[in-house]
Amino acid sequence: MKNLKLLAGILVFGSLWGFSECIIGSSIxxxxxxxxxxMTGFFAITFLVISRMTYRQPGMQLGMGLVAGALRLxxxxxxxxxxxxxxxxxxxxxxxxxxxxxxxxxKELKPITMQISMGILSSYFVYVGGxxxxxxxxxxxxxxxxxxxxxxxxxxxxxxSGLIASLxxxxxxxxxxxxxxxxLRLKDRLYYPxxxxxxxxxxxxxxxxxxxxx
Amino acid sequence: MRAPMNLGKExxxxxxxxxxxxxxIFSTIYVHANQIEKxxxxxxxxxxxxxxxxxxxxxxxxxxxxxEKTGISLDELMSTVGVGCTDCxxxxxxxxxxxxxxxxxxxxxxxxxxxxxxxYFPNTAHTLWVRDVIEIEVK
Numbered sequence: 008m009k010n011l012k013l014l015a016g017i018l019v020f021g022s023l024w025g026f027s028e029c030i031i032g033s034s035i036x037x038x039x040x041x042x043x044x045x046m047t048g049f050f051a052i053t054f055l056v057i058s059r060m061t062y063r064q065p066g067m068q069l070g071m072g073l074v075a076g077a078l079r080l081x082x083x084x085x086x087x088x089x090x091x092x093x094x095x096x097x098x099x100x101x102x103x104x105x106x107x108x109x110x111x112x113x114k115e116l117k118p119i120t121m122q123i124s125m126g127i128l129s130s131y132f133v134y135v136g137g138x139x140x141x142x143x144x145x146x147x148x149x150x151x152x153x154x155x156x157x158x159x160x161x162x163x164x165x166x167x168s169g170l171i172a173s174l175x176x177x178x179x180x181x182x183x184x185x186x187x188x189x190x191l192r193l194k195d196r197l198y199y200p201x202x203x204x205x206x207x208x209x210x211x212x213x214x215x216x217x218x219x220x221x
Numbered sequence: 222m223r224a225p226m227n228l229g230k231e232x233x234x235x236x237x238x239x240x241x242x243x244x245x246i247f248s249t250i251y252v253h254a255n256q257i258e259k260x261x262x263x264x265x266x267x268x269x270x271x272x273x274x275x276x277x278x279x280x281x282x283x284x285x286x287x288x289e290k291t292g293i294s295l296d297e298l299m300s301t302v303g304v305g306c307t308d309c310x311x312x313x314x315x316x317x318x319x320x321x322x323x324x325x326x327x328x329x330x331x332x333x334x335x336x337x338x339x340x341y342f343p344n345t346a347h348t349l350w351v352r353d354v355i356e357i358e359v360k
Contacts, residue, residue, distance in 0.1 A: 089346045090346050090347060090348045108230070115234075118231065120231075120235050121230075121231060121234060121235070123238070124234045124237070125234060127238040127241055127242060128234065128237055131241045131245065132241075141348065145346045145348040146322070146346075146348060146349070148346075149348070150328075151323070151324045151325065151328055151345070152323070154313075154323040156321075157321045157322055160315075160319045160320075160321055161318075161319050161320045161321065163248045163251050163252050163319065164252050164319055164320065166244055166245060166248035167245060167248035167249040167251070169241075169245055170242070170245030170248070170249055173241060173245060
């Protein structure tokens with residue numbers, strides 16, 4: 008029963024993350040703002056930390072990345088489905104690595120300096136790591152092959168672009184941790200209908216748009 | 222009383238965060254200082270303006286997942302600029318911000334270069350699309 012609840016949690020948080028990447032990310036992209044950094048620093052970190060805080064289950068964020076990445080593949084609004092999907096999947100895994108030594112009750116994150124620092128580190132490495140992974144794997148998966156010199160020449164830009172994500176994360180993580188006092192738990196009889204309903208809405212909305220636009 | 226492990230984390234994590242911020246700041250300064258401003262595109266070692274390339278190239282329209290894109294076809298262009306055995310080489314397309322992608326002939330021949338200096342390929346990941354192109358290296 009506990010595993011089923013966790014699976015439903017992975018599905019709903021992964022779907023919300025994927026949905027925000029597809030729908031909100033497209034609007035930000037059109038406005039010319041740094042979409043990737045904003046999506047990671049704000050949305051990804053928010054969903055990843057809330058799920059960590061609520062479920063206290065290592066491995067969950069990896070699953071969320073897989074769900075969100077899968078949903079991103081269906082995104083009809085912004086191109087580069089493959090690169091974004093790979094980046095999102097990697098982001099979930101990188102978050103797990105960064106938070107591996109942080110206790111599940113987050114007691115280390117009581118001082119505000121720790122909250123800000125973890126926000127900076129999490130956002131920066133999740134974003135930069137995802138960026139690097141996609142630069143390596145997208146050419147491989149798409150058949151053109153990976154060339155290390157291409158990654159090295161662009162590395163300063165990748166490291167630079169993580170700065171915006173890290174600054175957003177510095178504000179977002181403390182803000183998310185403030186919600187610890189809010190009881191987000193649902194009653195058992197409402198848990199599955201709510202999680203499955205939200206997940207279904209996210210998937211149907213994205214896939215429905217894909218059909219409408221293709 | 223706090224555990225010693227936590228005391229360690231409370232010191233190390235903020236230090237790492239500071240280092241990360243410095244890396245981001247210095248990379249940003251480096252990127253802006255090393256931005257290449259160039260009005261020409263170097264292909265196989267020779268410099269051409271976009272106008273020159275459009276005067277010698279053949280216009281082609283391709284369908285991408287971002288809609289139709291119009292530019293000069295890269296397969297015709299490579300022959301025109303004197304690349305002999307076109308499928309014997311790999312082609313590295315370089316942008317002014319340091320971004321570059323290497324493709325082989327099977328991909329390059331499907332692509333176009335637009336009048337705003339962006340290379341598009343149909344049916345590929347956008348990672349292979351390069352904007353603000355300053356060089357196509359044949360190697």
